[in-house]
Amino acid sequence: MMRNIIAANWKMHFDLDTAIQTALQMKEELNGFNDVELIVCPSFVFLHPLSSILRSSNIKLGGQNLYFEDKGAFTGEVSAGMLKSVGCEYVIIGHSERRHIFSEKDIDIQKKVRKALEYNLKPILCIGETLKQRKENKAFDVVERQIVSALDGVDLSKVIVAYEPVWAIGTGVAADRQTVEEMHNFVSNLLDDVPILYGGSVKPENSYELATINSVNGFLVGTASLKTDSFKKIIEEFKKAKED
Numbered sequence: 018m019m020r021n022i023i024a025a026n027w028k029m030h031f032d033l034d035t036a037i038q039t040a041l042q043m044k045e046e047l048n049g050f051n052d053v054e055l056i057v058c059p060s061f062v063f064l065h066p067l068s069s070i071l072r073s074s075n076i077k078l079g080g081q082n083l084y085f086e087d088k089g090a091f092t093g094e095v096s097a098g099m100l101k102s103v104g105c106e107y108v109i110i111g112h113s114e115r116r117h118i119f120s121e122k123d124i125d126i127q128k129k130v131r132k133a134l135e136y137n138l139k140p141i142l143c144i145g146e147t148l149k150q151r152k153e154n155k156a157f158d159v160v161e162r163q164i165v166s167a168l169d170g171v172d173l174s175k176v177i178v179a180y181e182p183v184w185a186i187g188t189g190v191a192a193d194r195q196t197v198e199e200m201h202n203f204v205s206n207l208l209d210d211v212p213i214l215y216g217g218s219v220k221p222e223n224s225y226e227l228a229t230i231n232s233v234n235g236f237l238v239g240t241a242s243l244k245t246d247s248f249k250k251i252i253e254e255f256k257k258a259k260e261d
């Protein structure tokens with residue numbers, strides 16, 4: 018049985034108080050979901066306080082990025098060892114905002130995945146095509162290239178992949194069922210036994226339908242993960258779809 022995983026990507030949201038309040042609420046409200054791996058990825062600066070709050074809960078902690086060197090003169094960067102030392106078990110790597118706003122290249126992402134694994138952090142590798150690439154019929158080639166490059170020679174047993182079509186992120190409109198199913202089937206043929214999450218405008222209203230797709234093993238949720246109510250509803254809908 019493939020693991021089911023739902024991760025919250027809080028991006029650059031909240032101040033310390035709000036992050037703590039939201040984590041406390043989630044700890045209480047999401048308490049009963051034991052058959053889904055739940056992960057919260059807050060800003061780096063909230064990781065340490067959140068790790069003591071979430072230590073005795075079913076919610077695991079993840080970073081949103083890391084740098085691929087162990088240590089040194091890299092002002093503003095955060096290492097895998099640092100993430101580990103504040104209680105992270107997961108780390109998002111290659112998110113489309115990192116690729117497009119901060120110009121991360123496939124080679125950087127490959128190094129980051131390897132560094133995460135070296136430190137026993139589970140990478141959540143984000144892949145996905147832009148609208149232009151989809152219109153030019155390059156979506157499958159792009160996704161394959163991203164996968165092959167990032168995961169070349171790595172032990173896949175600790176890896177999680179998130180398919181996040183760039184054009185669906187933060188727009189409020191998720192990719193349609195057929196698009197998600199086609200890409201998830203394609204990715205699962207390339208990567209045996211690797212959980213594949215869908216991300217891009219997942220919300221309570223569309224999570225049941227998306228979760229009815231066999232090869233969708235969970236979600237990476239941005240906007241709708243900032244509120245406990247909507248995040249909880251997404252988990253409930255996901256579970257309902259998998260049990261029906």
Ligand code: PGA
Nearest residue numbers: 186187217218238239240
């Ligand atoms: P969204 O973000 O749910 O707000 O579209 C998802 C993500 O970027 O991981």
